Structures are given as structure tokens and as C-alpha cells.
Amino acid sequence: MKIMNMVGAINDALDIKLNEDKNVVVFGEDVGVEGGVFRVTEGLQKKYGVDRVFDSPLAESGIVGTAIGMAIAGLRPVVEMQFCGFIYPAMNQIISHASRMRNRSRGQLETPMVIRMPYGGGINALEHHSESMEAMFGHIPGLKVIAPSTPHDAKGMLIAAIESNDTILYMEPKRIYRAIKQEVKTGKFTIELGKANVVTPGNDITVVTFGAMVREVQKAMVMAKEMGISVELIDLRSIYPIDRETIRNSIKKTGRILTVTEGPMSFGLGAEISQIAIEEAFLYLEAPPARVSGYDVIVPLPKGEHHYMQDAYKILYEIERNVKY
Amino acid sequence: MFKEYNPINKLMFQVMDNHGKIIDDKLMPKVTDQRVLKAYKDMLFARTADLQIVNYQRQGRIFTYPPNYGQEVISGATASIIEEKDWLVPAFREMGAMLSKGVTLKELFLLFMGYEEGNAYKNAKKVLPISVPIASQLLHAAGIGYEIKYNKKKELVYAFVGDGGTSEGDFHEAINFAGVWKVPVIFIIQNNQYGISTPVSMQTASESLAIKALAYGVKGIQVDGNDYFAMLKVLQESKKACENGEGPILIEAVTYRKGAHTTSDDPTKYRTKEEEESWHKKDPLDRLNKYLQDKGLWSDKEEEKIIEQFKKEVDRQFIEAENFPEYKPEEIFKYMYSETPQELKDQEHKLMEFYRWKSEKIAQTSKK
Numbered sequence: 001m002k003i004m005n006m007v008g009a010i011n012d013a014l015d016i017k018l019n020e021d022k023n024v025v026v027f028g029e030d031v032g033v034e035g036g037v038f039r040v041t042e043g044l045q046k047k048y049g050v051d052r053v054f055d056s057p058l059a060e061s062g063i064v065g066t067a068i069g070m071a072i073a074g075l076r077p078v079v080e081m082q083f084c085g086f087i088y089p090a091m092n093q094i095i096s097h098a099s100r101m102r103n104r105s106r107g108q109l110e111t112p113m114v115i116r117m118p119y120g121g122g123i124n125a126l127e128h129h130s131e132s133m134e135a136m137f138g139h140i141p142g143l144k145v146i147a148p149s150t151p152h153d154a155k156g157m158l159i160a161a162i163e164s165n166d167t168i169l170y171m172e173p174k175r176i177y178r179a180i181k182q183e184v185k186t187g188k189f190t191i192e193l194g195k196a197n198v199v200t201p202g203n204d205i206t207v208v209t210f211g212a213m214v215r216e217v218q219k220a221m222v223m224a225k226e227m228g229i230s231v232e233l234i235d236l237r238s239i240y241p242i243d244r245e246t247i248r249n250s251i252k253k254t255g256r257i258l259t260v261t262e263g264p265m266s267f268g269l270g271a272e273i274s275q276i277a278i279e280e281a282f283l284y285l286e287a288p289p290a291r292v293s294g295y296d297v298i299v300p301l302p303k304g305e306h307h308y309m310q311d312a313y314k315i316l317y318e319i320e321r322n323v324k325y
Numbered sequence: 326m327f328k329e330y331n332p333i334n335k336l337m338f339q340v341m342d343n344h345g346k347i348i349d350d351k352l353m354p355k356v357t358d359q360r361v362l363k364a365y366k367d368m369l370f371a372r373t374a375d376l377q378i379v380n381y382q383r384q385g386r387i388f389t390y391p392p393n394y395g396q397e398v399i400s401g402a403t404a405s406i407i408e409e410k411d412w413l414v415p416a417f418r419e420m421g422a423m424l425s426k427g428v429t430l431k432e433l434f435l436l437f438m439g440y441e442e443g444n445a446y447k448n449a450k451k452v453l454p455i456s457v458p459i460a461s462q463l464l465h466a467a468g469i470g471y472e473i474k475y476n477k478k479k480e481l482v483y484a485f486v487g488d489g490g491t492s493e494g495d496f497h498e499a500i501n502f503a504g505v506w507k508v509p510v511i512f513i514i515q516n517n518q519y520g521i522s523t524p525v526s527m528q529t530a531s532e533s534l535a536i537k538a539l540a541y542g543v544k545g546i547q548v549d550g551n552d553y554f555a556m557l558k559v560l561q562e563s564k565k566a567c568e569n570g571e572g573p574i575l576i577e578a579v580t581y582r583k584g585a586h587t588t589s590d591d592p593t594k595y596r597t598k599e600e601e602e603s604w605h606k607k608d609p610l611d612r613l614n615k616y617l618q619d620k621g622l623w624s625d626k627e628e629e630k631i632i633e634q635f636k637k638e639v640d641r642q643f644i645e646a647e648n649f650p651e652y653k654p655e656e657i658f659k660y661m662y663s664e665t666p667q668e669l670k671d672q673e674h675k676l677m678e679f680y681r682w683k684s685e686k687i688a689q690t691s692k693k
Contacts, residue, residue, distance in 0.1 A: 033595045034522035057492035057528045058459060058520045086458060089494060124388050124439065128457045265672065295672045297657050302388055302439030304652040307676065313683050 001183040006176060009151035009184050010040050010116075013158035014078065016188050018048045021076060024162060026053045028063055028080030028116075037082055038118060038177055064090035064115060068097050071111040071167075078162055084119040084171075085128025098167040099142030112165045114158070118174035119147070120212050120262050121309055124302040131299055132262035134210075135269050137169050138240040145239040146193060147171040149214035152184045153237060156191030164193060171239075173212035180215070196243035198250070202232035205323055206250040207315070208273055209260040210236040217260055219312035224319050231319065239269060247273065248280035255286035256322050260315055265293040287325035290318050326562045327544045327574075332536035337547045337579060340554035343607050345615025347554070354558035360405060362622055364553065365613050366631060368401040371421040372610060373635040374430055375584075378437070381643060382588040390437045393420045395551075395583030398609035399515050400425075402556035403483055406564060412451045414466040414484035416459075418515060418582075422483070426452045430639060434646035441660075442649070460490035463499035463512060470508030470573065481567055482510040489520020491537065492528045500575060504541040509567035511560065512575045515550065517582035522595035535577035543573050550578030551609035581607070654680065 004012065017024045026041060026048075032055040035042030045053040056063050060081055067077035081087045087094075094115070101109045121130035137145045144166050148154035154172070161168040199214065200221065207217050214235050221231045232250050236242065251257050257277045259270035270291030277289045292310045300308050330338050340352045347353060375394050381387045393400065400421030407413060413426050420433065427449035436443025436455065444454035456462035466484030473480045490496055491514060503510045514534050518525055531537055538545025544566060548559045556578060563574040581604035585592050592601075617623035658665060658673045665673075 029520070030522045035594075037521065037589070055523045055527055058489035058523065059492040059494065061494055062492065088458070126389055126457055266668070295657065295676070296669055297661050300652070300657045301436070301441055301443075304439070304441070304654075304657055307652070307654040307657050313686070314679060316686075317679050317682055 002186050003181055004151045004155075004184045005178045005181050006148070006151045006154045006172070007038060007040050007178055009155040010158055010172065011042060011044070012184070013155045013162070014041065014044060015047070017078075017159060017162045018044060018052060020188070023074060024052070024076045024078060025070065026078045026080075027056050027067075029058055029082045030055060031080050036080060038174060040116075040172075041080070060086055060088075060090040061093055064093040064098065067113045067115075068093060068101070068111050071113040072101065072109050076112050076162060078114045078116060081115060081117040083129045084117050084131045084133065087115075087117055090115075094143065094167075094169075095140055099140050102166075103142060110165050111167045114161045114168045114170050116170045116172060118177070119171045120173050120175050121299055121305055122175040122212065124305070127301065130305065132294070134171060134239045134261070135263050135267060135272070138269065138272070142167070143240065144168045144193065145171065146237060147173065147211040147239060148237065149173065149176075149211050149235050150180060151182050153191055153197070153235075155184055156189050157193065157237065159188060160190040160193050163190065168193075171211065175212040176215060191237070194238045194241045194243060196246040197235045197237055198246065199233040199235050200231065202230040202254065204230045204254055205256040205258060205319055206232045206234060206247070206254045207258045207260060207319070208234045208236060208247060210239065211262075213260045213262060213310060216310060216312055217315055220315035220319060223312065223316050227320070229319060229323055242272070242276065244276055244280055247276055251277055251281040252284050255284050257285070258290045258292065258315075258318050258322055260292045260310055261294070262310060263294055264296045265291070266296050268293050287322050290322045292318050326559070327546060327566065330546045332533055332538060332545045332547060335532060337549055338555050338559055339549040339552055340558060341552045341612055341616060343612060345612045345619060347616070352554075352558065354554055354561050356405065356554075356557060358620070358622055361553070361613075362617065364401050364405045365610070365617060365623070367404060367425065368397040368421055368610055368613075369628070369631065370635050370638075371397050371400065371424065373632055374639045375420065377636065377639045377643070378434075379584065379588060386643075386647065387434065387437050388439055389587045389589050391417050391587045392582075392584035393418050395604070395608065396515055396517055396580045397421055398553045398556055398613070399513065399550045399578045399580060402553055402560055403513070405557055406560045407481075407483055409450070410478075410480045412453075412466070412469050412480065412482040414453045414462050414469070414482060415455055416462065416485045416487055416490065416515070417455045417457065418487070418517075419485050422485075423449070423452060426450075428452055429642065431642040431646045434643055435649060438646060438649070440649060440652065460486050460493035460496040460499070462486075463490075464495055464502065466510050466512070467499045467503040467506070467508060467573075470503055470510040471506055474506065474508050479568070480509070481564060482508075483513065484510055485513050485515060487520060488514060488516040488518065488525045488534060489523065489528060490514070491534050492520075497541075500538070500541045500543060500573070503573035504543040507570060508573055510573040511563045511567065512573060514575070514577045515580060516577050517580050519582060519586070519595070521586045521590060533577060535575060538575035543575055544571065545575040545577070547577045547579060550580035551607045551612065553609065553613045580609070583608075
């Protein structure tokens with residue numbers, strides 16, 4: 001065991017895979033000499049050399065497109081998008097090729113690669129640095145989308161992602177990169193992709209969330225407890241595929257469900273989970289599935305961001321409404 | 326000029342040496358002493374502001390900021406030639422050019438303090454907002470160029486990008502479109518040697534950035550971007566060419582980012598002191614200062630005095646920005662559509678309801 005924050009845990013996972021598999025390469029903008037703008041890849045170039053950990057030209061489509069070629073040819077690239085808002089030039093490569101190559105070639109070609117990307121708000125950033133577009137990515141057939149909420153999960157999920165034969169978008173909640181420290185197992189371990197985590201069992205309402213919002217829900221739970229409301233907290237870990245079973249079992253117990261996500265509301269993850277709730281546990285529901293999300297607006301610049309963000313009070317507000325329904 | 330300095334000849338256009346001496350009088354742009362002096366003062370203002378903003382940032386009074394330090398002449402020469410009728414399409418390190426178009430320092434402060442109002446220029450026309458997604462703005466410049474040509478207007482577009490931006494697909498598409506359409510756009514690459522930590526040598530295998538022009542069939546030129554006169558001369562010739570229907574033009578202005586990429590960056594991680602010092606000798610303002618002092622147009626005393634005035638002015642506008650009204654919740658919805666859809670009105674209503682509930686809740690808790 002070693003005390004780590006999420007940055008350290010991701011670095012550790014990369015280190016382990018670089019050490020163990022010579023086909024793993026890590027590249028992207030400023031990931032080499034500088035070790036990434038968030039220092040996630042710090043020290044790795046020094047340890048593994050410029051052929052395995054390197055700075056690319058400034059071109060996101062180029063990074064993802066070349067990674068696809070490498071993956072088809074047998075490497076296991078782990079590439080970094082510097083910020084969530086900079087991934088859009090690479091969307092063509094993600095949607096048109098990374099997510100399709102296996103199906104297109106009837107399984108002859110594979111693209112085992114991981115696209116790492118810090119996402120989410122709450123860090124007082126410039127425009128294009130605060131988005132949370134998990135629903136958009138989850139909507140791309142052929143792509144897996146995952147997001148850890150703790151250093152432990154970050155490490156185990158990333159190792160699993162690198163070992164997976166699919167293309168995986170690994171969303172890193174940058175707001176809690178350094179905010180949470182915990183004991184993380186040293187050496188290699190994996191967390192099965194596609195399985196949600198019941199963080200805290202409870203009886204009155206199920207709250208489903210992921211990434212940086214897990215912590216916000218936990219803050220709301222403290223207040224809810226004072227009001228006598230017992231919350232079951234589920235950390236999705238995987239946005240696609242989504243763990244229906246865990247959601248179903250939880251609703252059967254609590255009879256209520258609330259989703260908490262950072263992205264815009266319409267066509268969001270909340271709507272998807274709500275439909276799952278209806279399909280899987282309709283007769284158990286005692287209130288309409290509820291959601292806390294962003295609004296259908298551009299994430300405001302720092303001075304207005306608090307109006308957009310989902311804090312403990314917004315979550316408590318919906319918990320209270322739902323339980324009283 | 327474009328023939329002689331065809332990028333294939335590997336020449337960088339220069340008029341003034343590092344000591345402020347004119348290399349060849351015949352190369353000088355047409356410009357009055359008064360205009361040069363004004364340009365110098367404006368650039369000094371930009372530098373004063375820039376250095377002060379970095380201090381404000383350290384005091385926690387402003388968020389992440391990308392300094393212009395060391396690159397002032399590229400914007401300064403653009404300021405000397407751009408007219409009210411012309412368009413400015415900035416990247417994010419063109420303070421001087423933006424101020425010359427009527428953008429205020431206060432507006433720039435507001436943006437970096439986290440208000441969208443910082444993009445709503447009250448007195449500046451034909452300036453696009455700062456563009457964060459690298460190189461994407463260049464295609465807009467080509468599109469504006471199309472409108473100018475379409476309506477037979479006598480306008481120009483000055484569009485900026487950094488060296489890192491030349492690796493993005495949008496850069497290549499923009500120069501290509503503009504080349505096919507033969508539109509009056511002057512693309513200016515501020516080659517400050519680094520895209521965050523990545524040196525130009527890792528962005529491209531090309532001999533220069535200017536040489537990329539040839540592949541798209543447009544005129545290109547490399548210029549010393551720390552040499553006010555060279556920069557101005559190249560812009561004057563580019564303007565002339567565009568007016569004769571020979572646009573677009575691709576200018577590579579060679580400079581050095583003396584500061585960090587942004588206030589979140591630490592250049593000591595990827596640059597040596599020796600390298601920084603070697604560029605220090607080519608400082609764009611020092612060179613013009615020496616030229617002006619040699620001609621008896623400027624003195625250290627005047628400089629000291631004016632910097633004091635500038636500091637006060639910068640501070641005045643900063644404090645004005647700091648006193649900007651509180652960001653109201655309705656503002657996040659207000660500008661999304663020409664007419665706000667009912668869906669969004671409902672979301673706004675819900676947010677207001679939440680705020681009412683929250684204040685009651687907090688009041689209750691504090692009573693307990």
C-alpha cells in the first residue's frame with residue numbers, strides 16, 4: 001500500500017504497463033519532457049525513453065489517427081488529449097475509425113488503445129477546459145467510456161483499459177486530481193470494466209453518479225443523513241457499457257433514483273439511466289427518476305461557473321424533492 | 326520582396342540589427358518618426374500591462390493568463406497598419422493589436438477574471454474573440470476573406486496563430502481555402518519557438534514555417550518578428566499584394582516567448598537559461614528603444630516617467646474590472662439562442678427555484 005493522489009495513481013498505472021509490455025507507448029501534447037500539463041506522465045520519458053513516451057505535434061486528430069494505425073499494427077498506444085475541450089478535432093478519427101475498425105473488418109482488425117482526457121469543471125479555467133461530454137461519447141457505438149472517482153480506481157481501471165482490446169476513452173476528473181489521497185495497492189491490479197461500485201449502501205434513495213461528482217454526492221449525503229434520509233451511492237465507473245444490474249438491484253431496494261452528472265441536461269446520461277430504471281424496475285419506483293445535471297448551456301467562465309455546477313445543495317434539493325414525492 | 330524572400334531561399338527579412346542600427350536604409354518601411362514613437366509607447370504600454378497582469382495573477386486576483394512578453398512587436402506593427410475597416414482574428418497572444426482596434430484592457434481583464442463580457446467589445450468593431458482551440462480561428466479568417474471579395478470591399482483580414490498551431494489540420498485547410506479563393510487574408514504565425522513545452526523542431530520537419538506557403542500556392546515570407554521595421558515593412562508589402570488581388574499571404578514572424586505559456590506553466594522544465602539569455606539580446610522593445618534614443622527621439626527619463634503613468638492606468642482599469650457587477654444566474658442562459666426556447670426558460674426557472682430553496686435551507690440551519 002502507498003498513499004497516492006489520482007495523478008500519482010495514473011502515473012503508477014502507466015509505469016507498470018510501460019514496464020511490463022514493450023508494445024505500450026505513451027504520447028500526446030507535452031507529455032514527454034514536461035510530463036503533461038497536469039504532470040500525469042512526469043518522469044516516464046526519462047525512465048522509458050523518447051521512443052516510448054514522447055511529445056507529438058500539436059494536433060489532436062493526428063494523435064488519435066496515428067494511434068489507430070499503431071494499434072492496428074500491434075502496439076498499445078495510450079494517448080493524452082490535453083483538455084476535454086480539445087478532443088473535437090479528433091472526433092472524426094474516433095467516430096469514423098477507432099470505434100468502427102473491428103466491426104468494419106469483421107474482427108480482423110483491432111484498435112486496442114486508450115485515450116486519456118481530463119474532463120469537468122470547477123477549476124476556474126478558460127473556455128473549453130471545463131466540459132463533461134460523457135453522453136456524446138457514450139453515444140458512439142464501438143467506444144468504451146470510463147471515468148474513475150478515486151486514486152485506487154484510477155489505477156486499476158487504467159491498467160484494465162490498457163489491457164483491453166477495445167478503444168477506451170478514459171475520462172479523468174481533473175478537479176480531484178490532487179484533492180483525494182488514499183492508500184492504493186502497490187504493483188499491478190485491475191478493476192473489471194463495466195462494473196459499477198456501490199460506494200455506500202442505503203435504503204431510501206439510489207444516487208447514481210461518477211467521477212468528480214461522487215465527492216459532491218457524499219457531501220450531500222451528510223446533510224441528507226441529518227434529515228433522516230439514507231442514500232445508496234453508486235459510482236458508475238463505466239459510462240459505456242453501463243452496469244444495469246447494479247442499478248436495478250439498488251432501485252429494487254430503495255424505490256427511488258437520482259442521477260448526478262456534470263454535462264448538459266438534454267439527451268444526457270441522466271436520461272439514459274432513467275430509461276434503464278423504467279425498463280428494469282418500473283414496478284418498484286415510488287417517484288419519477290430525478291436528475292441533477294448541467295443546463296443546456298455552455299459551461300460559464302469561472303465567475304459564473306457556480307451557477308452551472310452541481311454542488312451538495314443542488315443534490316440535496318433533488319434528494320429531498322424525490323423522497324417527499 | 327516576396328520573390329527575393331521566397332522561403333525557398335531560406336532568408337529571414339530583417340531591417341534593424343540587435344543594437345537598433347538600420348542594416349540598409351533602402352529596406353525601411355514608409356513610416357514617420359511620430360508613428361514609430363507612438364508604436365513604441367503602445368508596445369511599452371502592452372508590456373507594462375502584461376507584466377502587471379502576471380503579478381495580479383500571483384496575487385490571486387486573476388485566473389490563468391497567457392503573457393505576450395517578448396512578442397510585442399508583432400502586434401505592435403500590426404497595430405501600426407490595421408485600419409478600422411479591417412478585421413482582426415486573434416489567437417490569444419495579440420494584446421497590442423487588440424488594443425489598437427479599440428478593445429480595452431479592462432475587457433481583457435474581465436475575460437481572464439472569468440466573465441464572458443470580456444469578449445463583448447464595446448468600442449471595437451471587426452475583432453473576433455480570443456480563440457482557445459488552436460488554429461481553428463484561421464478558417465473563420467478565410468471565410469471573412471471570402472465575404473470581402475464577394476462584396477468587392479476594400480478590407481483586409483489579419484489572422485494570427487502560433488507555431489504549434491501550424492500542426493493542426495485547420496491551419497492547413499485555412500491556408501488552402503484562402504489560396505484557392507485568392508482572398509485578402511494576411512496569416513501571421515507568431516513563431517515564439519514553443520507550443521507550451523514542445524519546440525518547433527518537434528512540430529515540423531519543414532525548413533521553416535513560412536515555406537509551408539509554397540505547398541498551397543500562396544506567398545510566404547519569414548521575418549524577424551522582434552524587428553519593428555521589418556515586421557511593418559512585410560505587413561505593408563502584404564497589404565499591397567492583397568489589395569492587388571495577390572492574397573492571401575503567410576508570414577512567419579520569428580520571435581521568442583520570454584514568459585511562460587500561461588501563468589500555469591513553468592518554462593524552466595523545458596528551456597535552458599542560456600537559450601533564454603541569447604534571446605534576451607534580441608528583445609524587440611530594447612532594439613526599438615536603442616533606435617529611438619540614437620535618433621534623439623526618446624530618453625530613459627521619458628521612459629521611466631511614462632511607465633509610471635502606464636502602471637497607474639493599468640491599475641485603474643484593473644480595479645474597474647474587479648468592481649464589475651456580480652455574475653447573475655440568468656446570464657448563463659441569456660445568450661444561447663436568438664430567442665430562448667421554452668426548454669431553457671424552464672431550466673432557468675428551476676435554477677431560481679433552487680436558489681430560493683437553498684437560502685431558506687441555510688436560514689433554517691443557522692437558526693438551529
